[in-house]
Structure formats: C-alpha cells, structure tokens
Amino acid sequence: MNNMETSSSHSVGLVETQQVTLFDEGDPMPLDCGRSLGPVQVAFETYGTLNENGSNVILLCHALSGNAHAAGRHHPDDKKSGWWDNYIGPGKPFDTDYFFVISSNNLGGCDGTTGPSSINPESGRPFGLDFPMITIGDMARLQKALLAHLGIQKVLAVAGGSMGGMIALQWALDYPDDLAGCIVIASTPRLTAQNIAFNAVARQAIMVDPHFKGGDYYESNHPINGLAVARMMAHITYLSEQALDIKFGRRMQNPDATQADGFDQDFAVESYLRYQGSSFVTKFDANTYLYITKAMDQFDPFPDPETTAKRLEPVNCRLMVMSFDTDWRFDTSRSKELVKILNMHNKTVSFEEFTSQHGHDAFLLKSPDYQQSLSSFLVRLYQDFVHGPAQAMAQGVSDQ
Amino acid sequence: MNNMETSSSHSVGLVETQQVTLFDEGDPMPLDCGRSLGPVQVAFETYGTLNENGSNVILLCHALSGNAHAAGRHHPDDKKSGWWDNYIGPGKPFDTDYFFVISSNNLGGCDGTTGPSSINPESGRPFGLDFPMITIGDMARLQKALLAHLGIQKVLAVAGGSMGGMIALQWALDYPDDLAGCIVIASTPRLTAQNIAFNAVARQAIMVDPHFKGGDYYESNHPINGLAVARMMAHITYLSEQALDIKFGRRMQNPDATQADGFDQDFAVESYLRYQGSSFVTKFDANTYLYITKAMDQFDPFPDPETTAKRLEPVNCRLMVMSFDTDWRFDTSRSKELVKILNMHNKTVSFEEFTSQHGHDAFLLKSPDYQQSLSSFLVRLYQDFVHGPAQAMAQGVSDQ
Secondary structure, eight states, X not given: OOOTTTGGGOOOOBOOOEEEEEOOSSSOEEOTTSOEEOSEEEEEEEESOOOTTSOOEEEXXXXXXXXXXXXXXXSTTOSSOOTTGGGBSTTSSBOTTTOEEEEEOOTTOSSSSOOTTSEETTTTEEXXXXXXXXXXXXXXXXXXXXXXXTTOOOEEEEEEETHHHHHHHHHHHHOGGGEEEEEEESOOSSOOHHHHHHHHHHHHHHHTSTTOGGGOOTTSOOOHHHHHHHHHHHHHHHSOHHHHHHHTTTOBSSTXXXXXXXXGOOBHXXXXXXXXXXXXXXXXXXXXXXXXXXXXXXXXXXSSHHHHHHHHTTOOSEEEEEEETTOOSSOHHHHHHHHHHHHHTTOEEEEEEXXXXXXXXXXXXOOXXXXXXXXXXXXXXXXXXXXXXXXXXXXXXXXX | OOOTTTGGGOOOOBOOOEEEEEOOSSSOEEOTTSOEEOSEXXXXXXXXXXXXXXXXXXXXXXXXXXXXXXXXXXXXXXXXOOTTGGGBSTTSSBOTTTOEEEEEOOTTOSSSSOOTTSEETTTTEEOGGGSOOOOHHHHHHHHHHXXXXXXXXXEEEEEEETHHHHHHHHHHHHOGGGEEEEEEESOOSSOOHHHHHHHHHHHHHHHTXXXXXXXXXXXXXXXXXXXXXXXXXXXXXXXXXXXXXXXXXXXXXXXXXXXXXXXXXXXXXXXXXXXXXXXXXXXXXXXXXXXXXXXXXXXXXXXXXXXXXXXXXXXOSEEEEEEETTOOSSOHHHHHHHHHHHHHTTOEEXXXXXXXXXXXGGGGSOOHHHHHHHHHHHHXXXXXXXXXXXXXXXXXXXXX
C-alpha cells in the first residue's frame, strides 16, 4: 500500500472464482422492475484475509465487460491477470496485506452470475429476453446479498470504474450505513444523449444480426457478427483520439499493400478493432450486452432536486471521484457534475482529475498519480475505520 | 450576396438534375488505382447563368451522403430543398445573381453518377465490388471532365464541406491554374486513426449483413440493416454532444413507458437514430458507402515534407478554411493543421472558426457569421476576378 516503487511486481498470485447460489424460488430476489429472480448464482473472487471484526472489506464493482476475476491468475500460464490487477495486491492500493477484497460478476452478466444466458427455471431453457429488466440498483442489491451470505454486514469501501462507478455510487445511496468510503472512477451520475446513442447503435447491431432471433439463440449460432460490431464501436469510445494516434496513426497493417488491393488494404487500427471484436465475442453474451447497456442508460439517481435531496440525505460515507483528462466516454465534466451535486448536499467528497493519454481505459492502467490518490484515500479509511494494524499503515503514510 | 436580412427567402426555385455520359470504352477515364472507367455517367445541377467569358463558375463538392441536388426543389411539393440551399440562391453567399454554380454527384456515388451500383459494361451486371477503388483525386478528375464537357476551363472557386472540403483541396493541388479560390469547410487534410476507426466499423456493419453477399446484392435484398447501423453510428459523429443534449437529453420517446417495458422503452435519441438509419437506406447504396469511406480514409495529400512541398509549390489560389467549435468529427484542430501546412508554404490562406451548437452538421445549417464570411470571401473573388458586374458588388460590400 505504501511502497509504490516495487508494488507493481506484487500479485495476489493464483486465484479461483467461487460460485454461490443465493435466493430460491420460494424466497426470490426482488428486482426494481417488479419481477423477481431465484435462485440466483453469483461468481466471485476474494483476495486478502478478512480480519477478526470484519472491518477491512473492500468491494470492487466491474464495468460493462468485466467479470469477477479482478486480480491474479487462474493458471500459472495465463497470459493476462485480472482486470484490475494493476491496483490489487500486496503493496498496491487495494492492498491485500491489509484489505479483504471482494469482486463479483454483476447480475445479468455472463461469467458465472445469473443472466440472460442462464437457465430459466420456469422453462428449463435459457432466459434470453425473458430475463427481467435489471438496474444498477439490482446489481448492488445482489452484491449486498452476496456479502450477507459471506457474513459481512459492512464494507470499508466500494470502488469501481465506468459502470462500476455507478454501482459504487448506488451503494452509497442504497446502503448508506454500510460503507465508509465510496470511490467512483471515470464514471457519471447519468448517461448523456450521446452515451445513450452509442449504446443504442450497439444494441441495434446485435438485434439486426439474423442469428439474434429475438434473443433465443443459445441452441444455435450466436449473433457474433452484430456483437463484434457493437464491441468495435464501443472500443473506439474507450480510447482517446490521442491514444489511437500514438498507437496506430495512419499506419497500414501490411505496408506492402497498395490502394489497388481494395478493401483488403487495412489500416492498422482497422485490424486492431476487428481483432477486439472477434475476441470479445468468444467470451461475452450478446443478450448480456443488451441488458447491461440498458441498465446503464436508465441509471439516473438524481433526476430532479427533490429526489436528489431525498436520496442524498442519509449518505454519510466519504466519497472520492476521479476522472481522466482524455476520457471522452465519461469525461471530466461528468465527474464534476457528480461532485457538484454531492457538494451542494454537504457530502464529504474529494475529486481529482488525472492526466493520461489513454482515455476511458485509463482507469484500468498504471498511472503513478492515480495510484497514489487511490492509496491515500484507502490508507485514510484504514487508519480511521480499521483499528488493529493501523500503526504499520501510519508509518507508511508518513514515508510518502 | 449582400442583402443578408432577406436572403434566406431567396431560392433558386425549381431545378432539374441533368445527366451526361463522359468517356467511353475506347477512351476511358484513368483512375489513381491504375484501372480505368468508361463510359462514366455524371449527374449534375446548375444554378445561375454562365457569364460571357465564363469567369463566374463556382463548383460545389458534396460530402459522403450528398448528391447533385444542392439547391432548390425538384417538385413544388418537395418537403426538402437541396443540401446546401441555405447558402445557394439570389442574395445568398453562392449568389446565383452573380455566379454560375455547378454541383455534381461524386464518382462512386449512387445518385446518377457512375458507382458500384452502375452496370459494368464488361458483365452487363452491376459492378458491386468489381468497381475499381477510387480516390478523392478521381472524384476531382471527374468533375474536371464534366466542366470540360460544359466548355468550362477555369472556375472562380471550388467549395465543399467535410469530404467535399477534401475534394476542394484536391482541386487546388491538382488543377492549380484552373481555380482562383478554394473553400474547405469542416474538413481535414487527413483522417485520424479515430476517424478511420469509425469508418471501419461502419464498413464492418455493412459487410457482415448476410444480404451483403460480397457486394453482389443488387438483384435481391440489399444489406439495409448493416447500412442502417453504419449510418446511425456515423450520425452520432455528425452532431455535437451539446446538440444531442438540447434536442433529446434523456427524454423518453413514450413518456408513459416504464422500465418493465424492457427494450421497447426507448429514449427519444434512440428512436431518432433508428429513423435516420431506416430513411437513409431507402436512398443510399451500401457499396457506395464502402467505396467512399475508403477514399476518405486514404486521402492524405501531405504525407511527408517532401511530398507536401512538391504538391503545394504550384498552388496559387486563395484558400479559405472554416471550422465549427463543436465539430468533433473533424474538429478545429484539423483545420488548423491544414492552415499551418498552407502557411508554412506561403500560400494565401484565411481561417475562421465559428461558434455553433450543431457539431459537424453546422456547415449545412444557417449561421450569420459563417454566411457573412463565405459571402465576403466570394465577393472579393468576384471583385478581383470577374470584371463585368463588379460595380454592383462593390456597392454591396461597402454596405456591410
């Protein structure tokens, strides 16, 4: 947590995704849409050790295409580690020497948690579009149920980037007495018309794929072409224009190709996007893409002053809002919008914008300033709310 | 030209698209790719009257989805007038009381000029992807041939927005002695990796549509779903985030719909985009979309300092570069990039950025400052290069 210089080599090591079944048909999970779900499976991973009084829990919330595997590797020969491995582990901001970190696949997901590709107990077949509409609030509710199952009533902090930041914010609103800190990164209190527009085109690309068949495709070909187009387009919004220029510019994939090669003559950025699209469809479900983007579109906890005041009245955690200067999916002004709302209602909120070339994806990537701020916020929470090992932490802080 | 207050009501009235066949199999049109085309049909419209010495010609260049119909109406009950009607007509910047304005459908188009949907004389069937790869240079070359056919050797100005601006710039480079002025609006000297990425995803959406069939779809269903997705995505880039927020915000299409209505509960911006997509496919050819976007991707007249110097050395027209502050498809920095190159090579170039809410589409919309600048540039050209009626014009200028 405090040793920045060498922290990047520290990993949580080999980890396993666990799975638990919560709720059942007799006692199902209530959803915001009025329907209910049960049983509900949840995939999750944990890193670090729960302390005796259960005061060192950090809950991580993943973004649209994430999953429970936030850190470490499942097998020694995995090429990639978990999606937030840069920030989770001994000596990293989510310091597993001090914290017990929990990461679960979101409700509606396709990586171990119940979603549209799961079996509908009523039909014995995959839900498809019979899956109920879900909200960011439902996602937080399922995480709360998972923690209850694990015997955890309160968390030290909830943190997430992008849609994960929305879920973290939802925690502060829905369970105000159950968290001390809330970290909202590269996120927004609501999608703009442009954000919704991009999501709408992505959904359209999926739904016009002839293999989509109204979402009932699990027993035949999946709508991978439409999903790949959706992902390619979304991927453009995850990267800054600057990052694309530095990484690809106008470089050709095959420098010997000529204009006469026609549509086979690709710019490197085209090949890259096609690769992103085709690899995404091997691990993601098109219906999940529809449900999750719709949940993002509909997230709007502060639609009017009255609701805002009512929702924020009980909120008493410390909030940290972070943004990146080249993020154009959820740019800094969206974070400032959230900070303004929180400040107007006298909440304890910090805000920092970081410089990065990497656009929206910056929240996943290494950056000393961002790392330092995350660490500092977490160290202060630890010092103030976790009592036992605070001495070692304090020493670390004074060294910084 | 000089009467700003009442100019908006002045129309060129009823117009007709004309069509001419240029080149033939024995004397085909050479293309940059090394292949050739002949015969080549060109659709065009003219507004105003050619003066005696042929010195009052203005050539307009349309953007990706434009056509020859730039002004007026084809039928009295047409709901819409031509795409640049705001700026063409008596008393408007492209003042048909003074100028003879020519607008033609671009090579590769689908509205009367030879393109991939035209009949390939070798096969007797539509070209499809057998159509040769074309460039912005080829588009300018066909316009030059059209003018030659009309007996016009020199033009007073070439003007265009977006891709039309690229064609206008190409004119200044390829026919430096044949134009006095060049107006490049909301355009760029080259596409960035992000621009190319958006075009690549649009092409992918078209090509994965099962009706695409390698471009050979003219005798069956067209790949309208893919083309609609491509258009929906591109349309987002034509509008500023601000314009989308003002026009749609988070308004629902059906305010009575609830979250439980699922994917049928649309935000207004979704319905709007779907409408844009579905109306576009009734008038545009998917193969043309592929060819034209590829030509844009490959446009790069200044790839290195040596080529730049060589290309610009003979350029001696006056150039006017214009941009709009909320345009994020080709933002102001792209125009400045062009201006910098031109200035470094001692070209006569003016530059102006206009304030607008409307993003890239602003070049088509009414705006007093933009209109004034267009007018002023054209008035000066008229005064300096068109001799007969200059007295009336000069009076107009002094009134401004």
